[in-house]
Amino acid sequence: MNKTTVTAFVAGLLFGLGLLLSGMANPEKVLAFLDLAGNWDPSLGLVMVGAILVALPAFTWAKGRQRSLMNEALELPTRSDIDRPLVVGSLLFGAGWGLAGFCPGPAVVATGAGELKAVIFTVAMLTGMTAFQRFRRLATA
């Protein structure tokens, strides 16, 4: 097995552990964070703070470099424009997030926990992704 596969698996484990530990994988906790007008639970704001504090030095290091420490191509996004697809797509995503309390990572983790409702959400999400990718391919063909 390629060593990048092993490191990606370890990264996935740590990422999922973080989601489960933080409460991000609990839709009720997510919705309590999004409910500013209700009985607000600010906890999940701190998830982003903790994540960025740790990730920021790594992304600063990566800027301007061409290769990773394992000599893989460093693929950082290059676009900086704010266009309609970015904003409209993100608004649609946010609406779905606010309806169910799941974003993609936590949905996969909760699927791993065997939650039937998470499986249903994840299948719908993957269907949406596939449908959109097919549509885009047709539209640009």
Add this chain to the structure above:
Amino acid sequence: MTIDWNAFTPLTALAGGALIGLASALLLVLNGRIAGISGILGGILAHKPGETAWRLAFALGLLAVPGLWLLFSQLPPIEIKAGYPVLIAAGLLVGIGTRYGSGCTSGHGVCGLSRLSPRSLAATLSFMGAGFATVFVVRHLLGA
């Protein structure tokens, strides 16, 4: 706004966030890739040659976490109150929206903000705003 101090869990939120940041940093520094979950899942579905194995491995890592957790302790709560029609509609919105908007909470929210990308800041403000607005409409206007 009232703050629900009983539900406030700052330590596990910060520690969990730090783990998410560490995972994103490792994937970047070692593999040279962005830990964006919607991009990873979309990439698996698109089967790009040479880019599928690491993505599958990452997704399997996410899936394996609850099983590993159970070896040591009880799982933390995963409470899903939405009914099936809402879950399906929400899943479709999240699937389409994250691909159209090129990212989600991880790719834009964690990785994008960590590289100080104005694009990711705009995306993050958009999905957070839509999330706040949706919960407000559902809970306070429709009273669901």
